[in-house]
Amino acid sequence: MNATLAEILENQRTGLLWVSHDGLVRYANGDACSRTGLTAGSKLYDPDLIAAVAKAVLARTSATVVTPGRVTGPTKAISALTCRVVPGLAKDDAFIFLRDDVDANSGVAFDNLMQTIRVDLASPLRDAHQALSSMDGELPAQAGLLLQSVSDVMQVLDRLVDLASLWSGTAMTADDRIELWPLLQGVWAELQPQGTARKVRVRFQAQDEMANLATIYGSMPWIRRVFLECLEAAIQAAPAESTLLIEHRQFGPRALIVFRDSGVFSQNAEGVELAVSTRGTPRTSSAKAARERVGVQLCRQILALHGGQLRDEVEDGVRHLIIDLPTGAPYRAADSHTDIAQAQRYASDLAALMARSRRNAIKD
Amino acid sequence: MKRILIIEDQPDIRKLIHMTLEFERYEIHEAADGGLGLRMAKALLPDLMLLDIMMPGELDGLQVCRCIKSDPDLAHIKVVLLTARGQATDREAGNKVGADEYLVKPFSPLQLIDVIENLIEAA
Numbered sequence: 465m466n467a468t469l470a471e472i473l474e475n476q477r478t479g480l481l482w483v484s485h486d487g488l489v490r491y492a493n494g495d496a497c498s499r500t501g502l503t504a505g506s507k508l509y510d511p512d513l514i515a516a517v518a519k520a521v522l523a524r525t526s527a528t529v530v531t532p533g534r535v536t537g538p539t540k541a542i543s544a545l546t547c548r549v550v551p552g553l554a555k556d557d558a559f560i561f562l563r564d565d566v567d568a569n570s571g572v573a574f575d576n577l578m579q580t581i582r583v584d585l586a587s588p589l590r591d592a593h594q595a596l597s598s599m600d601g602e603l604p605a606q607a608g609l610l611l612q613s614v615s616d617v618m619q620v621l622d623r624l625v626d627l628a629s630l631w632s633g634t635a636m637t638a639d640d641r642i643e644l645w646p647l648l649q650g651v652w653a654e655l656q657p658q659g660t661a662r663k664v665r666v667r668f669q670a671q672d673e674m675a676n677l678a679t680i681y682g683s684m685p686w687i688r689r690v691f692l693e694c695l696e697a698a699i700q701a702a703p704a705e706s707t708l709l710i711e712h713r714q715f716g717p718r719a720l721i722v723f724r725d726s727g728v729f730s731q732n733a734e735g736v737e738l739a740v741s742t743r744g745t746p747r748t749s750s751a752k753a754a755r756e757r758v759g760v761q762l763c764r765q766i767l768a769l770h771g772g773q774l775r776d777e778v779e780d781g782v783r784h785l786i787i788d789l790p791t792g793a794p795y796r797a798a799d800s801h802t803d804i805a806q807a808q809r810y811a812s813d814l815a816a817l818m819a820r821s822r823r824n825a826i827k828d
Numbered sequence: 829m830k831r832i833l834i835i836e837d838q839p840d841i842r843k844l845i846h847m848t849l850e851f852e853r854y855e856i857h858e859a860a861d862g863g864l865g866l867r868m869a870k871a872l873l874p875d876l877m878l879l880d881i882m883m884p885g886e887l888d889g890l891q892v893c894r895c896i897k898s899d900p901d902l903a904h905i906k907v908v909l910l911t912a913r914g915q916a917t918d919r920e921a922g923n924k925v926g927a928d929e930y931l932v933k934p935f936s937p938l939q940l941i942d943v944i945e946n947l948i949e950a951a
Contacts, residue, residue, distance in 0.1 A: 717886055791884075791885060806841055806844055806933055806935075809935065
């Protein structure tokens, strides 16, 4: 086998078997060996898997099969493996990608839980809020507090749902090209009414011209969400009639967005508001604190998934809130999908490349 | 011998491109990120650059291309953008920074050689 192709297959993040149409293993990477015990030259042991391979070879179609994994000890239970079978490079072979069945099932259970929260908790609460809002004029004054409480709890739930969707890991597969500075200014345009209401202005200051500022790759909607949460919190925390200074700094492969003198958002996350609520502050304050805490966690999770972090730093006695992100695309051990697809194209063109090279040599 | 600079962060893709170009007579150089690639371009003055768009570090492929095409000493270098992103907006972004060609991964090695030959002959 070509050394480069072997290296690509070995560095797959999942177990990978390269098999012929009759289920004979041509190649098994390290992960596949440890999960199945199969090596090059051995034969697949599960008839369902063999049938799926034959179908992938003949019909050029993909299939998913659950098969028992390797027994690792006399007292150990047999783990199930989810096998994705896809047509291979040549006409008579196929690839099998392996992963633990538990991983696949826990994802489904998590999705079901979130579905319950969205449908059975958030939706009725939203209906109640809508009903209360429509009766606003007819309600006694005390009901205003109730309406506010429901609204705050809804916001907490919305943030929890967003946070949970990030834990499932599927939300961060995007690779949008993001120019941070214009995105942040777009968010400010959206929040300007809040700023105007509090007479808070925002001044943006960048180290360099916009064309020279580094870009990042990731999820545009989620990075936008971080900016929205942070800027909103900074506007609310800033003294009325003040100016909020936001800087863009770049240090090598890191881009920093610095909300100067805006560390209050982080302080909330450390439980300041919780202490207040135990002294009998109305419930709305506690809900607001919970919303901000979940908001901070949401921002931290989004940034962590982009290889960045949210932190606060004290400089000359002033607390700054800092969004710290790596510039450019995230480092990836291997982009296996692209690698394999490119190797496939190379393999299919190899004969033509060699023929062309021979023709050129004859011409010379 | 014509000089080609490959700027690509994925070592396996770099190797595959290198292997493809080994069938032809080119002097091949490699860089693993945009910053290093730009410095090498200034030092080597290649005839053509194969430039990945999405790379870690300070400069991505689009920014490197913009730097090359806006520098009078480098603007003559032909730039082929290599990317997994094949949408119209991505191509538009490539055109905007002055790229000469745009190939979507996985690209055919034969197509790559044709593109390179055409650009170098046209230069």
